[in-house]
Amino acid sequence: MEVAFILTREQGRVIRARTGFYDVQHGETILRCTLRGTLKRRHRSETGRRIYADPVAVGDRVIFTQLDPEEGVVEDILPRETKFSRQYAGKQGDIEQVIVANADQIVAVASTFMPPLNFRTLDRFLILAEAGDMDAVICLNKMDLVDAAQQEEHTTIFTNYEKLGYQVLYTSIYVPESLDAFREVLRDKFSVIIGASGVGKSSLLNAIQPNLGLRTGEVGIKTQKGRHTTTLVELFALDIGGEVADTPGIREVGLWGIDTENLEYYFPEMEPYLGTCKYNDCAHVAEPDCAVQDAVETGEIHPERYRSYVVLRAGEATEI
Numbered sequence: 001m002e003v004a005f006i007l008t009r010e011q012g013r014v015i016r017a018r019t020g021f022y023d024v025q026h027g028e029t030i031l032r033c034t035l036r037g038t039l040k041r042r043h044r045s046e047t048g049r050r051i052y053a054d055p056v057a058v059g060d061r062v063i064f065t066q067l068d069p070e071e072g073v074v075e076d077i078l079p080r081e082t083k084f085s086r087q088y089a090g091k092q093g094d095i096e097q098v099i100v101a102n103a104d105q106i107v108a109v110a111s112t113f114m115p116p117l118n119f120r121t122l123d124r125f126l127i128l129a130e131a132g133d134m135d136a137v138i139c140l141n142k143m144d145l146v147d148a149a150q151q152e153e154h155t156t157i158f159t160n161y162e163k164l165g166y167q168v169l170y171t172s173i174y175v176p177e178s179l180d181a182f183r184e185v186l187r188d189k190f191s192v193i194i195g196a197s198g199v200g201k202s203s204l205l206n207a208i209q210p211n212l213g214l215r216t217g218e219v220g221i222k223t224q225k226g227r228h229t230t231t232l233v234e235l236f237a238l239d240i241g242g243e244v245a246d247t248p249g250i251r252e253v254g255l256w257g258i259d260t261e262n263l264e265y266y267f268p269e270m271e272p273y274l275g276t277c278k279y280n281d282c283a284h285v286a287e288p289d290c291a292v293q294d295a296v297e298t299g300e301i302h303p304e305r306y307r308s309y310v311v312l313r314a315g316e317a318t319e320i
């Protein structure tokens with residue numbers, strides 16, 4: 001008797017992405033999938049130029065065809081609700097790299113020390129979250145490495161972010177109580193954990209769920225600085241409910257999808273002043289009679305945030 005293998009299209013979710021291969025989960029099954037050629041072509045511009053570093057991202061809901069018990073082909077991608085994208089320098093110019101699709105929030109992790117706090121990077125993450133329609137939570141890790149006076153100083157700076165509406169967590173993997181808030185933030189949500197290499201992203205996740213067994217401590221590996229799209233992003237289910245995407249190997253965060261002319265709209269503290277400068281097209285950088293610059297002078301806008309605005313507006317690339 002001949003067994004007919006009927007190819008049916010099903011819906012699944014991408015839980016792991018390595019360039020060219022995607023693990024798609026469908027119920028209890030995980031299939032190793034490639035992309036249908038027509039799908040790849042559809043994600044090119046009319047001139048054949050690549051417009052995405054990769055058309056499929058972790059978190060994408062996809063239509064796939066199962067080929068055998070372990071393999072399949074991704075036929076189509078369902079519309080994304082949110083996306084965490086960065087600008088990626090491709091061979092033919094800047095393209096979009098969607099790192100995670102459909103997440104609810106990002107948790108932007110920074111450390112007090114080793115590596116030092118970088119407000120430019122943090123502000124980039126907050127802007128990318130906003131641009132991708134996700135909430136953002138800030139997590140300042142390695143609080144054990146600073147003394148009481150420095151802790152106080154950090155708290156003062158981060159109170160400013162709280163005023164802007166961001167939840168701020170202060171954590172140390174060596175202070176178990178500090179991890180409670182981190183755990184609660186992740187509960188029942190789909191979160192992207194993002195931050196410079198070495199800030200403690202994987203350590204924090206292991207601390208709240210040891211069976212994740214994520215590799216940690218890979219700091220200072222600077223040999224592979226070359227630009228490549230082979231970033232492995234992986235989704236993990238949390239025992240407390242919810243999912244996280246740990247994002248190793250992201251070294252640059254170019255702003256994607258944000259017109260620098262409109263950058264001011266991504267800085268909520270600037271909103272009250274917009275439209276009140278002398279010049280209508282004021283860039284709030286060196287123009288006279290600028291309400292934004294005045295607000296920085298009077299302390300109504302935090303100088304670190306204003307510095308981020310100036311740097312990002314100039315379009316300077318940042319390595320993290």
Ligand SMILES: Nc1nc2c(ncn2[C@@H]2O[C@H](COP(=O)(O)OP(=O)(O)O)[C@@H](O)[C@H]2O)c(=O)[nH]1
Pocket residue numbers: 141142143144145171172173174195196197198199200201202203204215216217218219
């Ligand atoms: N002192 C201190 N070290 C930490 C803390 N969290 C992580 N680390 C250390 O920082 C290094 C990098 O951590 P890792 O989790 O790999 O960072 P990731 O690159 O962001 O995933 C490791 O050696 C960790 O042990 C913390 O809260 N305090």
Ligand SMILES: [Mg+2]
Pocket residue numbers: 201202203215216246247248
């Ligand atoms: Mg890590």
Ligand SMILES: [Zn+2]
Pocket residue numbers: 277282283284285287289290291292293
């Ligand atoms: Zn202005």
